[in-house]
Amino acid sequence: MKKGKALVVHSGGQDSTTCLLLAMRDYEEVEAVAFDYGQRHKKELECAKAICEKLGVRQTVLSLEELNQLAPNSLTRTDIPVDESAPEEGTPNTFVEGRNLLFLTYAAIYAKTHGIRDIFTGVSQSDFSGYPDCRDIFIKSLNVTLNLAMDYDFNLITPLMWIDKEETWALADELGGFELVRDMTLTCYNGIVGEGCGNCPACKLRKRGYDRYVTKKHDLHRES
Numbered sequence: 184m185k186k187g188k189a190l191v192v193h194s195g196g197q198d199s200t201t202c203l204l205l206a207m208r209d210y211e212e213v214e215a216v217a218f219d220y221g222q223r224h225k226k227e228l229e230c231a232k233a234i235c236e237k238l239g240v241r242q243t244v245l246s247l248e249e250l251n252q253l254a255p256n257s258l259t260r261t262d263i264p265v266d267e268s269a270p271e272e273g274t275p276n277t278f279v280e281g282r283n284l285l286f287l288t289y290a291a292i293y294a295k296t297h298g299i300r301d302i303f304t305g306v307s308q309s310d311f312s313g314y315p316d317c318r319d320i321f322i323k324s325l326n327v328t329l330n331l332a333m334d335y336d337f338n339l340i341t342p343l344m345w346i347d348k349e350e351t352w353a354l355a356d357e358l359g360g361f362e363l364v365r366d367m368t369l370t371c372y373n374g375i376v377g378e379g380c381g382n383c384p385a386c387k388l389r390k391r392g393y394d395r396y397v398t399k400k401h402d403l404h405r406e407s
Contacts, residue, residue, distance in 0.1 A: 190215070190294045191216070195229075195234060197355075198307065200367075214297070216290050237363070295333055302339050307346065309346055322339050352364075
């Protein structure tokens with residue numbers, strides 16, 4: 184039996200779209216929230232809108248453009264090149280300070296005012312770029328804080344926390360959204376939909392998982 188309502192923090196990328204598909208399978212009513220935070224590639228918001236329209240999901244876009252001024256980085260500034268590899272110390276310059284903290288806080292406010300308790304986010308500690316706000320300990324801590332701050336029992340749901348990109352592709356396929364995720368999502372730090380540029384860290388991670396999953400699936404079909 185399906186559950187009641189869920190809200191998905193949806194960027195139009197692979198991970199959040201997979202979460203959206205999962206929520207649609209398990210819940211009677213699903214909404215999506217996206218954020219305009221002055222990101223370098225507005226195509227991200229276009230992808231999120233197109234995916235929600237295709238799936239028939241109500242989408243709300245909230246503004247956090249001040250984040251662009253507070254936390255300049257390669258995802259918000261055209262004059263900062265994207266790190267091609269992780270630095271020896273600290274976080275990559277694709278890390279947007281406070282982004283998930285703000286996204287989930289705003290999402291929780293929206294959720295409470297719309298009678299929603301379950302909030303999905305596509306963060307993962309298995310396949311990530313060293314972003315501290317993708318860690319399980321952060322999500323658990325924030326969940327407690329939000330519950331206390333608003334006197335409301337939120338559930339921050341992270342289906343991808345302990346799976347890698349290969350397993351994320353497998354989940355999308357299981358949910359009937361493999362082609363949608365492959366062709367309509369934007370993961371690339373250089374703003375290219377689908378396969379992306381192939382060179383940025385996000386594209387390399389996505390492609391490695393894709394190749395492993397497709398190869399394994401092909402081998403299984405061949406053996407059967």
